[in-house]
Amino acid sequence: MATQKIHFFTGKGGVGKSTLAASFAYEIARNSAASNILLTELSERPFYQDFLQVPTQGYTPVRIEKLSKNLALSLWSPQECLREYALHLLKIESLYKLFFENPVSRSLIQVAPGLQELAILGKVTSSARQHGPAMNFDQIVIDAYSTGHFLSLLRAPKAMSEVIQFGPMGEQSKSIDRWIRNPDFCQIHLVCLPELFPVTETIELYQQLVQEFGLVPKVYLNKYLDLNISDLQDLSESTQNYFKNTIQIQNESVDLLKQSHVRFQKMKLQPTLDSLQLVDEISSQLESGVV
Amino acid sequence: MIELKSATKTVICIGSGGVGKTTFASTLAIGQACQGRRVLVLTIDPSLRLAQALGIPKDGDVHDITDPFIREKGGQLFGCILDHQKVFQEFILSAAGHRLADQDIKKLTENRLYHQLSTHLAGSQEFTSLYKLNQFVKSNQYDLVVLDTPPAQHTWQFLRAPEKLSQLFNEGIAQWFRSGHQQDVGFFKKIVNVGTVQVLKALEVLTGAEFIKELSLFFKAIQNWQQPLQQQVNDCHKILTSQQTEFVLVSALDSSRILESQKISNEIVQEGYNLTTLVINRCYQWGDQDLRTSNPKVGEILQYYRKIEQNLTALSSEKRFQRLSVYKAPEVSQNDWHVKKLYEVYSQISVLR
Numbered sequence: 001m002a003t004q005k006i007h008f009f010t011g012k013g014g015v016g017k018s019t020l021a022a023s024f025a026y027e028i029a030r031n032s033a034a035s036n037i038l039l040t041e042l043s044e045r046p047f048y049q050d051f052l053q054v055p056t057q058g059y060t061p062v063r064i065e066k067l068s069k070n071l072a073l074s075l076w077s078p079q080e081c082l083r084e085y086a087l088h089l090l091k092i093e094s095l096y097k098l099f100f101e102n103p104v105s106r107s108l109i110q111v112a113p114g115l116q117e118l119a120i121l122g123k124v125t126s127s128a129r130q131h132g133p134a135m136n137f138d139q140i141v142i143d144a145y146s147t148g149h150f151l152s153l154l155r156a157p158k159a160m161s162e163v164i165q166f167g168p169m170g171e172q173s174k175s176i177d178r179w180i181r182n183p184d185f186c187q188i189h190l191v192c193l194p195e196l197f198p199v200t201e202t203i204e205l206y207q208q209l210v211q212e213f214g215l216v217p218k219v220y221l222n223k224y225l226d227l228n229i230s231d232l233q234d235l236s237e238s239t240q241n242y243f244k245n246t247i248q249i250q251n252e253s254v255d256l257l258k259q260s261h262v263r264f265q266k267m268k269l270q271p272t273l274d275s276l277q278l279v280d281e282i283s284s285q286l287e288s289g290v291v
Numbered sequence: 292m293i294e295l296k297s298a299t300k301t302v303i304c305i306g307s308g309g310v311g312k313t314t315f316a317s318t319l320a321i322g323q324a325c326q327g328r329r330v331l332v333l334t335i336d337p338s339l340r341l342a343q344a345l346g347i348p349k350d351g352d353v354h355d356i357t358d359p360f361i362r363e364k365g366g367q368l369f370g371c372i373l374d375h376q377k378v379f380q381e382f383i384l385s386a387a388g389h390r391l392a393d394q395d396i397k398k399l400t401e402n403r404l405y406h407q408l409s410t411h412l413a414g415s416q417e418f419t420s421l422y423k424l425n426q427f428v429k430s431n432q433y434d435l436v437v438l439d440t441p442p443a444q445h446t447w448q449f450l451r452a453p454e455k456l457s458q459l460f461n462e463g464i465a466q467w468f469r470s471g472h473q474q475d476v477g478f479f480k481k482i483v484n485v486g487t488v489q490v491l492k493a494l495e496v497l498t499g500a501e502f503i504k505e506l507s508l509f510f511k512a513i514q515n516w517q518q519p520l521q522q523q524v525n526d527c528h529k530i531l532t533s534q535q536t537e538f539v540l541v542s543a544l545d546s547s548r549i550l551e552s553q554k555i556s557n558e559i560v561q562e563g564y565n566l567t568t569l570v571i572n573r574c575y576q577w578g579d580q581d582l583r584t585s586n587p588k589v590g591e592i593l594q595y596y597r598k599i600e601q602n603l604t605a606l607s608s609e610k611r612f613q614r615l616s617v618y619k620a621p622e623v624s625q626n627d628w629h630v631k632k633l634y635e636v637y638s639q640i641s642v643l644r
Binding site for chain 1: 307308310338430496501505524540543545546547548549550561576577578580581584585586588591592593594595598599602622
């Protein structure tokens with residue numbers, strides 16, 4: 001595989017990063033006939049299964065035919081990632097069973113700092129690094145953790161390689177760290193709401209990612225209310241005020257991003273409760289790509 | 292206004308990030324204080340503005356923040372912004388301090404695993420919140436303690452935090468790592484159990500010997516923790532399941548919250564916790580005039596919000612949530628955060644069901 005690419009979606013809780021990640025995966029899947037796209041979720045409990053109304057979602061990717069034949073869906077928990085990697089490394093089934101079916105090592109893995117993050121990133125970069133079980137996807141779209149946890153995810157390989165300098169884990173950590181800092185391979189997408197506090201946080205995270213990792217994230221201003229003051233004329237005064245306030249905050253948010261030279265795409269609020277329709281409409285907005 | 296049971300001593304505000312949980316927790320605390328109670332609000336990482344509005348310094352201590360407005364109504368309000376690292380340290384010292392020599396404590400705090408544990412480990416924030424909650428509830432100094440929970444991807448992570456942490460220190464694991472390292476005779480030699488040896492070998496293949504060494508030092512340093520930690524877990528569980536504790540789920544007027552609220556409610560009820568209240572936060576009050584608007588774009592958005600509100604309210608008609616009250620709380624403009632304004636917001640909270 002020549003040019004694999006991975007996309008991380010992050011943002012504060014409730015900003016719509018999962019929806020946007022799914023829409024993005026759907027958009028690239030339906031627009032590039034020959035490509036093979038994986039949408040995956042870093043979680044122990046699936047969100048997409050209900051959201052996209054698919055019968056199962058697990059560690060092994062499953063095609064979502066009803067969206068696109070090029071699109072597969074999976075769920076990557078750190079435990080499963082580590083288990084797969086361990087099996088690959090240890091080779092001996094019984095040894096691996098002994099290790100993983102042991103309650104003590106299970107809880108150890110859960111609490112050992114950085115180990116889970118490392119397992120996830122190891123999995124995400126395994127094809128590129130040609131280490132571990134092969135995965136034949138051209139692009140992987142990852143619905144990742146929300147902001148704070150996301151930074152510790154990205155920092156884990158470097159931190160681990162500093163603690164453990166020798167041995168397989170040290171080597172792996174270094175190689176994972178190199179790959180996630182490669183902008184041709186790793187793209188970060190920051191989703192945020194057009195509100196002042198979230199926008200300020202997003203700008204900080206943006207700058208941090210540029211400085212610390214040399215990655216320039218794509219920014220989305222999600223759930224943008226496409227309204228003007230003139231649209232509000234026949235509303236009651238209190239509702240008018242509510243929307244006026246919202247519009248003003250949106251404008252200030254846009255100004256803030258512009259002042260900080262952050263390029264972003266506005267994503268209009270889609271007033272629908274039908275999740276498949278929502279994904280369809282957002283992916284069309286992504287396609288038009290107005291920045 | 293939110294109606295709590297008169298016997299209630301603890302309110303735990305849960306809900307995922309971005310719903311205004313911290314602001315709501317503060318609003319509720321102010322409202323309850325204005326009913327003449329002595330209230331403590333424990334918050335986690337409030338925005339600078341909110342902290343300033345309430346007058347709580349970010350030093351991890353409890354501060355009397357009763358302003359004249361609350362005093363006039365006969366109540367008292369205390370606030371504390373939790374400093375997790377400080378609390379974690381406090382726990383360590385109280386749990387092991389009298390048994391650990393100074394140099395051992397130093398060794399521990401210099402251990403890189405400890406360092407990561409106290410700063411990064413998902414779960415330790417949750418643990419420290421509950422640790423403090425337990426302390427304040429037990430102290431009997433307050434009529435009501437309102438806890439704002441840390442942002443978690445899933446609420447169950449919060450509720451399971453104490454158990455998760457206690458697993459780390461349970462006799463089993465700790466035993467393994469403590470045994471060998473005291474002597475140079477090879478790390479695993481002292482361990483008789485064959486399975487254990489193999490498991491540790493597997494772990495070494497995966498992580499390298501250096502990691503195991505760090506791990507072993509860490510466990511050695513904390514060998515006396517199990518008992519106090521287990522005590523904590525039991526105490527926390529007692530508070531969480533007490534009938535004097537009410538869980539308030541904070542949600543928002545957003546389509547993604549419908550499914551999420553349903554899931555969270557399910558989890559809480561299944562765990563046997565006392566979920567009494569659902570609050571749809573940051574709403575606005577629409578009237579018939581608004582819904583008759585001739586502008587289709589606005590009309591569509593209003594209908595959309597209304598549908599979300601209806602769907603959220605419908606939760607309470609489900610059998611398992613029958614005792615759930617649903618409220619809606621108005622949006623607070625961020626320029627307007629001060630105690631009196633938050634009390635006004637509290638008075639505007641209206642019951643939907």
